[in-house]
Amino acid sequence: MPKVLISDKMDPRAAQIFRERGLEVDEITGKTPQELRAIIGTYDGLAIRSSTKVTPDLLEAATNLKVVGRAGIGVDNVDIPAASAKGVVVMNTPFGNSITTAEHAIALMFALARQLPEADASTQAGKWEKNRFMGVELTSKVLGLIGAGNIGSIVADRARGLKMRVIAFDPFLTPERAVEIGVEKVSLDDLLSRADFITLHTPLTDQTRNILSRENLAKTKKGVRIINCARGGLIDEAALKELLDSGHVAGAALDVFQTEPATDSPLFGTPGFISTPHLGASTTEAQVNVAIQVAEQMADYLTTGGVTNALNMPSLSAEEAPKLKPYMALAEKLGSLVGQLAHGAITSVAVEAEGAAAELNLKPITSAVLAGFLRVHSDTVNMVNAPFLARERGLDVREIRHEREGDYHTLVRVTVGTRDGERSVAGTLVGNEAPRLVELFGIKVEADLAGPMLYVVNEDRPGFIGRLGTLLGEANVNIGTFHLGRRQAGGEAIVLLSVDEPVTPDLLARVKALPDVRTAMGLNF
Numbered sequence: 001m002p003k004v005l006i007s008d009k010m011d012p013r014a015a016q017i018f019r020e021r022g023l024e025v026d027e028i029t030g031k032t033p034q035e036l037r038a039i040i041g042t043y044d045g046l047a048i049r050s051s052t053k054v055t056p057d058l059l060e061a062a063t064n065l066k067v068v069g070r071a072g073i074g075v076d077n078v079d080i081p082a083a084s085a086k087g088v089v090v091m092n093t094p095f096g097n098s099i100t101t102a103e104h105a106i107a108l109m110f111a112l113a114r115q116l117p118e119a120d121a122s123t124q125a126g127k128w129e130k131n132r133f134m135g136v137e138l139t140s141k142v143l144g145l146i147g148a149g150n151i152g153s154i155v156a157d158r159a160r161g162l163k164m165r166v167i168a169f170d171p172f173l174t175p176e177r178a179v180e181i182g183v184e185k186v187s188l189d190d191l192l193s194r195a196d197f198i199t200l201h202t203p204l205t206d207q208t209r210n211i212l213s214r215e216n217l218a219k220t221k222k223g224v225r226i227i228n229c230a231r232g233g234l235i236d237e238a239a240l241k242e243l244l245d246s247g248h249v250a251g252a253a254l255d256v257f258q259t260e261p262a263t264d265s266p267l268f269g270t271p272g273f274i275s276t277p278h279l280g281a282s283t284t285e286a287q288v289n290v291a292i293q294v295a296e297q298m299a300d301y302l303t304t305g306g307v308t309n310a311l312n313m314p315s316l317s318a319e320e321a322p323k324l325k326p327y328m329a330l331a332e333k334l335g336s337l338v339g340q341l342a343h344g345a346i347t348s349v350a351v352e353a354e355g356a357a358a359e360l361n362l363k364p365i366t367s368a369v370l371a372g373f374l375r376v377h378s379d380t381v382n383m384v385n386a387p388f389l390a391r392e393r394g395l396d397v398r399e400i401r402h403e404r405e406g407d408y409h410t411l412v413r414v415t416v417g418t419r420d421g422e423r424s425v426a427g428t429l430v431g432n433e434a435p436r437l438v439e440l441f442g443i444k445v446e447a448d449l450a451g452p453m454l455y456v457v458n459e460d461r462p463g464f465i466g467r468l469g470t471l472l473g474e475a476n477v478n479i480g481t482f483h484l485g486r487r488q489a490g491g492e493a494i495v496l497l498s499v500d501e502p503v504t505p506d507l508l509a510r511v512k513a514l515p516d517v518r519t520a521m522g523l524n525f
Contacts, residue, residue: 002066002302007036008049010071011291021299037061045298047071048078054090056082067091067301069294072281075311084312091297091309095150096290097281102154104280105199105229108253112197112225113138115251117274136196139163144195145183146211147202147230148173149378150392153181155199167191170202170393171377174347177394185345192219197227203378204231206524214239217249225251229280232256237267244270255280327357327412328368330427330435333449333525334414335372337437338425340523341455348417349373349395354402356410356432362399369414370397408438443494445485452502453523459516460486460493467514468495475507492518 003024006015010027018025028039033053040046040062047069048054054068059082068078070092083090111117114135122129143159145152145168156166160182168183169191178185188211191198198220202208212226212235220226226249228235237258243249244267253274257265260278267273281290293309300306307313331351351366370386381389390397396417408428415424426439427449437447454472458464465484472479480498487493503522511520 002044003042003064004045004047004298004302005040005043006047007031007052008047008071009051010047010049011288013288014047014071014291014295017292017295018299021303023299023302033058040065045069045302047294047298050074050077052077054078054083059083059086059088062086062088067298069093069298071287071290071294072097080312089301089307089313090311091294091301091307092311093290093293093297094309096293097283097286098150098154100283100286101229101280102151102158102201103283104255104276105151105155105201105227106158108227108229108255108274108276109138109143109197109199109225111274112227112251112253112272118271138197140165141196142167142194144186144191144198145169146188146191146198146200146234147208148178148181148183149201149389151230152201153392155201156181156183164197167194171345172374172393172395173345174394174396177392180394188216189219192216193221195221195224197225199227200230200234202230202234204233205377207377209233210236212236212240217243220249222248223250225249225253227253229255232258232260232262237265241267241270241273244272324360324364326429326433326435327360327365330429331365331368331412331414332372333435334412334425334427334437335369335374336376336525337372337440337449337523338414338416338423339373339376341441341521342416342418342423344418344420346373346416346418347396348398349390350398350400350413350415350417352400352402352411352413352415354404354406354411354413355408357412358401358403362401365412366397366399373414373416411438413439437496440485440494440496443485443487443492445483445494445496447483447496448481448498449525450498451480451525452499453525454495454497454499454503454507454511455521455523456495456497456511457518457520458493458495458514459518460488460490461516464493464514464516465495468511471510471514472497472499472507475510477501477507 001024004018006027007029009029015025015027037058044064045067046065049071056079065088067089073092073094075092078090080090115133119133141164143164143166145156148168148170159166166183167186169186169188173185214236217239240252244252251272255276256278297308351369353362367386370390371381374381374386374389411426411428413424413426415422423441427435427437430436437449478500483496485494508520
């Protein structure tokens with residue numbers, strides 16, 4: 001009988017579901033890391049919330065562990081690479097608290113509009129400052145959503161019920177999906193200049209980090225009010241305080257902070273500022289939902305092998321897994337590459353297979369492409385929920401098989417459609433095992449996609465490679481591999497280098513300043 005440990009406080013329904021499904025379960029909470037390490041070795045499953053830290057040290061002691069289930073979205077407390085190396089599946093419940101988080105954002109918007117916390121404190125202090133607290137109506141105001149996925153679309157629905165006009169910035173939001181959820185799709189600059197209220201509903205990634213930077217905050221409409229119930233790190237908190245002090249920003253409400261627990265934020269005490277201690281998912285209903293979901297998912301895996309919302313494992317049968325595993329690794333890398341390099345709104349994703357790849361089940365391969373592609377913008381995507389997220393955003397996803405024989409015995413091509421046209425990348429397997437890039441935006445180039453990389457598009461001129469190598473040497477950047485490709489002599493050329501450390505903004509600026517460079521980017525795989 002599989003045995004599960006619930007190590008964080010969780011709704012009792014979770015333990016009940018485990019028992020109903022024939023699993024043995026212990027609820028032992030509040031243990032120190034050392035105490036948990038001493039008992040973890042007998043358990044097949046570990047159900048957690050945010051308190052338990054699943055570290056390499058804990059995993060080393062978890063000799064029987066097969067699955068970790070996080071009741072909630074964030075898995076910052078789980079070392080996923082270490083779990084993968086140990087063969088432990090990591091699951092979360094990304095949709096169990098969507099309504100709760102959306103409602104908290106709406107609550108904070110009301111609180112800002114009517115200055116409720118300040119008015120409450122003043123009144124309970126024995127004052128009656130009716131004229132001091134002149135609020136604003138939400139009706140007819142423009143609400144700007146940064147992120148229009150699951151939670152953002154719920155906020156849009158509630159806001160439209162309040163007769164607000166809703167505009168949204170989201171690279172994955174198609175015109176059709178925008179019509180469906182009743183919002184106007186706009187650029188980020190347009191949103192900043194028009195919105196009376198701005199609310200953020202995007203994960204924290206390299207692309208969204210500091211999205212409300214000092215520069216972008218300065219572009220906002222005077223008197224704007226800002227709400228963040230998504231992730232800390234999306235807003236420059238120091239710049240936000242300055243704009244609150246100056247009156248340019250009329251109010252701000254944060255449920256999340258760059259550093260948590262937030263005990264000494266410079267925003268505390270600033271007039272017009274409201275804060276809550278990461279309460280977005282803190283309702284009775286949400287806690288019940290995530291507890292039920294994580295128990296059901298873990299029980300499925302431990303009793304039948306079914307996989308749902310796994311962050312490090314695709315949905316596969318035992319027969320398909322060995323053959324598809326290298327293809328999914330290739331597909332995820334291709335999806336990640338095109339996701340990092342493609343610019344503008346993406347409206348479609350096509351996955352083409354030829355040669356040996358055309359004979360396989362394309363669903364897991366397509367899911368791997370979407371996971372790699374969407375993971376650039378979302379920290380909760382996986383191979384299981386990627387197709388759902390793609391449909392939610394209105395992406396047109398196609399699978400195409402070719403019977404033709406090409407230059408490679410097996411080939412997978414990923415093509416994305418944008419308003420500027422289509423862009424594609426293609427890869428193969430070396431020895432039926434190792435993923436290899438063979439084409440990038442129409443340019444033949446053979447490269448391994450691994451670790452941090454530097455991507456440069458340049459004019460094919462004599463001496464460029466030498467200048468680039470000299471610059472990297474002077475910057476103390478060690479080159480792992482060096483790959484070149486070009487359309488024709490003297491035309492557009494591509495350089496792909498693997499480097500030992502992530503590419504810094506300063507290094508990118510220096511590379512872009514080189515003669516003949518069209519663009520340069522840092523990539524991560």
